[in-house]
Amino acid sequence: MNLPAVAAEVTAEAVAALPARLAKRLDAVVEQAGAWPVSGDGGVITVRADDRTIVTLSTPVVAAGDAVCSCLLAPRCLHRAAVLSRAPVLAAGSEVTAGGHAVQAAIGSAEPRADAEAETSREASRASAGPPPAEPGSTGHPTAAPGSTGSPSDPAQPGAATPLDDSRDSRTSAAESTSAAPGGQRRGNSGEPVLAGAPQVRPGARTPAGAIADVRPPVTEAQRLAAAGLVTAASAVLATGIPGAGAVAQAELLRAVHQARAVRLFAPAAAAVRVVEHLRAARRDDPAFRLAVLTDDLREVLVSCHRVTSGDASAAGVARRAYGPVGDLRLHGIFCEPVRAATGHAGAVTYLADAGGRIWVVSDVKPADPAAAVSAAHTSVELGEARLSHHDLARGGLLAVNAQASATGRLSHGRARQAVSVPGAGWFDTPLDMLWQVVPAAQVERWLTAAALPEQERPASYDLAFLDGTIVGADRRGLLLSTEHAGTLAVTAALDDPALPHVTNLRLLATHAAGHPVRFAGRFLDTRRVAGLAFAARWLPSRHGGHADLGTVRLTRADMPGALPIPPSSAAEPPAPAPLHLLRHHLERVVSAGRPALLTGVAGDAHRLTAAHLGGAAAFLTALGSAGMRRTRDVFGRLDPHDVEVLAQAWLTAAIYEQAAARETIRAAWAGASSGD
Structure with missing residues (x-):
């Protein structure tokens, strides 16, 4: 049985309350807690540490009193802190179902669900893929699926531009946003870019989807302080790497998450929660852990916080994803895939297409044991009167009446929806055949354009x-x-x-x-x-x-x-990877091992980058190596804490460069292949 979700501040307070002598032993006890038996009775979860010690959790765990231990040292005990440190982090804005489980409420949707559920499949499938090829500061908006006839400005389509200013969606659990937003791009309430020339909506007016227009206030001093706290905690993770990012360091990051959520910095807090979840996965040797994903998440924390401290209010994000009416849909199943993520989510996702080739997604991903991914495709999906498994839905069709969907194309589903199953179409038949008629170079351009957006704004099929x-x-x-x-x-x-x-x-x-x-x-x-x-x-x-x-x-x-x-x-073998991977390698080494990873190998790889005419990459790598070697002391002989900030700044600068350069390298490689080079 899984542990229930725990509010970030509850875990942070439990760890902070430990005496120093117990805090030193916490990581070892957290590892032992993985073998403690867990049982549940309604909304009460019990964890038996030994014959005489029981930790009791009242779901959802949103206050210190919801987690109690029977030992004499409680509440300042290792048992309680260890159990809370192993439990998933409660998403911002979560509500409680009748069964006592915390879920994320979706605005306008009859189906509350954690926003992370729709994204974890993409995260898992990028194993060893390196960074997402996005570039902070670039522009563009998600396009429709290949072959789609829908216009990006059509409000009836998911991903349509809504004429609102400075409001965006944000994932707020283990699989939340990872990419910096394009600089200077205005955004609508749906999270999509506002197209040039689009009519403006005054604050308080209603959009075509029924949402109320909103104008985001400027960044406050409290938000700047909260962002600075997140930067400090994330920088400490970079300095020590995964070996030093134990339960105490994770608790500091969760404390910063709580402070960020309190001042409505949802997107930076979302990325920080993912960092915590991936650190936990790495330390328990979860096979689903991916160093590349953790690296991207750390970059997102630092980028989004930098934007906030620079006065960019749009980087704050919003707590919940909006679902709105998209009319009647006649959909054809394309395929389904299992989901198994290091964040503790598992399930299945099915992709469908309408007559215009636009792709929609039905996601059923939730906190579950990794083994749940094996059978998830054969579990039933509630879509009104239709009772289909993901496997059958991917091979059939669906007629949805008055469908509800998010701006990114995720369909709301549940018993309240009106839908019936109908025959589908094969991949070689209309309309699915049009998806394969778009040349790969155009598909890559669609991918890279959408990848330049924050992840919570990208179409589900981008x-x-x-x-x-x-x-x-x-x-x-x-x-x-x-x-x-x-x-x-x-x-x-x-x-x-x-x-x-x-x-x-x-x-x-x-x-x-x-x-x-x-x-x-x-x-x-x-x-x-x-x-x-x-x-x-x-x-x-x-x-x-x-x-x-x-x-x-x-x-x-x-x-x-x-x-x-x-x-x-x-x-013929695929071409050798571009030498830019040398810079990425060192970025990931810092995340993995901390500052000591920069003691060797930097000079040689910088020389190789220079020889490959990547002078910018060589310069950034050299600066990163210098920051890693920097160890200054104050007049009392103590290490200067500002060295951690210098390292984080150098790492972030190199990471942003690598992200943008990787995007252009990928575009050039696919374009060259299409032209026969």
Whole structure:
């Protein structure tokens, strides 16, 4: 049984109350607490530390009195602090269901749900992909899915621009926002950019979706102080790395999160919560942990706080995502994928498309054991009168009346919705076929444009790749796909969890379907590399319903057509990664090991970057190395705490440069492949 969500301030206060001698032992006890049996009875969760010690949690844990321990040292005891340090962080604005579980209320939606649930699948599938190719300060807005006829300014479409100023959505739990917003871009209440020339709405007026217009006030001194507190806590994590970011450091970050939420800095607090969740996953050796994701989250904390302290009120975010009416929808299932994230969320997500090619998402992801991802695709999705599993919905159709959706295309679902199941369409039939008619370079441009936005504003399908090609061989973690417009690509596993069939299915395809054409749906990762999510082929047996979801269906040898001879020239290896990865490597090393990671290797890699004509990257790496070596002392011989700030500033500068440069490198690589270079 899982532990209930705990308010950030409750955990922070419990750890701060420990005597110094107990605080030194906290990390060891937190590790032991993972083996303590957990049981529940209604809204009361009990954790048995030993035969005589029981920690009792009243869900949701929003006050100190909701967590009590039976030992003599309570409440200043290790048992209570350890249990609270292992529990997930309660999302901002959460409410309590009849069962005592905390959920995130969605404005205008009949279906309260944590905003993190709609995003964790993307996070998990970017394993080892490096940074999201976004660039703070760039402009652009999420586009419709490839082939969509919907206009970005059409208020009836998800992702439509709403003529409001300075209000944006924010994810506020374990999988919250990760990217800095484009500088100077005005944003509407839906979180989407306001298009040039769009009519303005006065404060208090109603938008087409029924939301009330709002003008964000300027940044207050309290918000600046809260942002500075987050920077201090995040900088300490950078200085010590994962080994030093134990329960005490995490509690300091959670204290800063509480202070940030109190002054409505929802987006920075959201990113900081994710940092805490990933630090916990790293320290318990969770296989779902990804250093690249933690690196991106730390960058987002520092970037968003810098924007707040600079007076950018739009960086504060809002607490909840708005759902509004989008009319009647006739949808066709595309595919579904399992979700297993280091943040403790698991479930499944199904993607559907309407007649215009716009992609919508039905997400059922929640705090759960990682094993829940294995069977999540076969659990029922409540969509009005329709009772379909994710697996069946991805192969069928849906007629939704008076549908509700967020600006990013996430459909509200539940018993209150009006929907019935109808026949769907195959990948080679209209309207789904249009998704594969867009050339890869245009799809990459759509991906990179949306990636330049804060993550909570990106369309749910912004990074999906739709590729036709021929399997030409095996890759280290998947297969090689030869395409007409993008050359040879590596298709890797979206999740390398051995309990899920991604890797097995890709290896089977590479071995026994080589030489055969296939149609893939995946997720862009980096230079000519995608994560495989599903595929269809003319030779695929009909029992799969037109396509196979690589993460939910286990293929067999009987499903394969048999390998064909491959011309040697067709199986060329993907190009070597750009030397920019050297800078990214050191950024991740600092997150992993802290300041000591910069003691070696910096000078040599800076020289390699210079030799590759990446002078900017070399300069930023050199500055980062110098900041890591800097150790000054005051007149009393004590280490100067400002050295931590200097290191964080140098790290953030290098991270922003690398993020922008990676984006352009990826764009150039895909464009070169499309032109035949």
